[in-house]
Amino acid sequence: MFTKKTTSLLLGSHLSIQGGLHKAIERAEEIGATAIQIWTKNGRTLKATPLLPEDIDNFKTTLKKSSITQMVVAHASYLINLASSDTHIAANSRAGLLVELERCEQLGIPYLVVHPGAHTGIGEEKGIENIAHNLDKVLEKFQGPTIIALETMAGQGTTLGNTFEQLNMMRNLTTFKNKIGFCFDTCHVNSAGYHLKTSEDFENVISEFDNIIGLNHLKVIHLNDSKTECDSHVDRHENIGKGTIPLKVLKLFVHDPRLVHAPKILETPEQNGHLGYKDEMDLLR
Ligand SMILES: [Zn+2]
């Protein structure tokens, strides 16, 4: 189902599905991307109108004809909070996540990036337990091949997932471990307190991730510069080369052979619509 066209570099950006899901593929071709990230539905709501067979066909045909690989990543709604102890919020979050997974399966999307959640006062440990429990409840109902990629977070407010230890614990506490991977966001990791100023820092962070989680579980990389300094706990994406993470460090994420398997996705502010991503990708190549 997810057989890939071969390419050495999986690089692209988050792209709009305005005008239809297949439009994202057309936009990807315009900027020369080999991987992309999309919403499969409106991210500002947990509800979704079901996909029509012609939308699915159109998306799959456009993808097949395109020069990009099958490396499409979906990003789940920010409204999902799997850490919540509120039964209503937790139930809605589980239902929302299940719908997103089913849409990914229908569209042949291998990875769904999910923000783990915010504990909102109940504490880190309970929040992490809730995340694992809610992931299990969703994965009991989902037999498709799509893998959840829990994203590294900046640690804003009570958001969980700002340390590799926390993320690893979430996976360890679940029953369906083979359905859980991770998404490494360079901006978030920097804001969370991991230094990314030098190539030595890069080596340290990658070995730390490998030791605690394992690079084989790293499924997606979000390649963003940051408006804020290391340890700010503030999540503000910046265009490549304009923020606090040196371009030479971001390039290491693009070219390191240990990370070759992971699609690298820009989520930087749009410049000249999606066409600006072309220049940013050129900088990184
Ligand atoms: Zn995200």
Ligand SMILES: [Zn+2]
């Ligand atoms: Zn991200």
